[in-house]
């Protein structure tokens with residue numbers, strides 16, 4: 059593809075963007091990351107993404123080698139070097155190279171890299187017709203074990219769930235938390251609209267990542283005068299919802315029209331879902347710092 063990658067202080071061609079086999083990001087999934095979108099020459103919600111990256115790092119006691127402002131400049135400059143105005147940015151900070159033991163104290167310098175490219179998670183058809191979800195047996199990580207609020211490189215919990223969906227021939231999975239409440243999808247947050255037109259999404263305490271797209275959608279809905287609630291929800295609530303959709307940086311807003319074989323509402327993407335898709339699209343035109351001035 060001929061991308062230019064930021065890697066540890068340098069901008070290098072992708073074939074030169076190599077990390078050590080002793081990097082603990084690879085050996086142990088020890089690191090943190092962000093997936094960020096650029097729209098219309100702007101990095102959408104850049105401050106929120108960088109803040110979350112630093113909070114994730116703090117949570118795993120990873121000392122960031124550069125400031126938040128320097129990290130923001132890296133994101134913008136990587137876009138510029140790739141002439142990218144619309145696309146998907148992957149920002150990764152690993153514990154760095156160490157030895158074959160898991161002790162992070164052996165890793166003296168975190169590895170930082172940034173890729174500015176593109177992503178399409180689902181075929182266009184799903185955005186028009188909506189997708190099908192199933193609840194899978196894999197439960198979301200326990201907060202006391204591996205906190206789902208940390209966007210870490212350790213995604214096996216989500217990948218287990220994705221494999222279950224793949225084996226069932228369904229594009230996405232709903233993951234429940236240890237108590238059986240709905241947490242989120244494998245890489246997206248979940249929303250429902252109930253029969254009193256309230257928009258509901260599980261709180262972070264239910265095992266959901268506080269998604270940047272989730273927060274943007276909630277803000278938009280509040281501005282539109284829609285009732286918004288963060289509360290625990292069960293599969294019963296999902297089955298009896300009138301609309302359901304997923305949100306994520308990569309997926310954006312995508313309608314879900316069938317859950318565990320039950321059609322949601324009339325089995326077609328709902329009116330409020332379309333409205334939120336449209337409003338989010340509008341917001342991306344003006345939100346975030348410019349890449350090229």
Ligand code: PXG
Pocket residue numbers: 093179216242243244245246247266267268269270271272305306307308
């Ligand atoms: N929950 C989880 C577990 C995520 O990983 C989201 C929610 C949505 O958050 P944002 O901030 O993006 O609105 C994510 C983000 C993929 C993929 O291939 C998904 C994410 C990250 C990397 C890859 O589906 N998700």
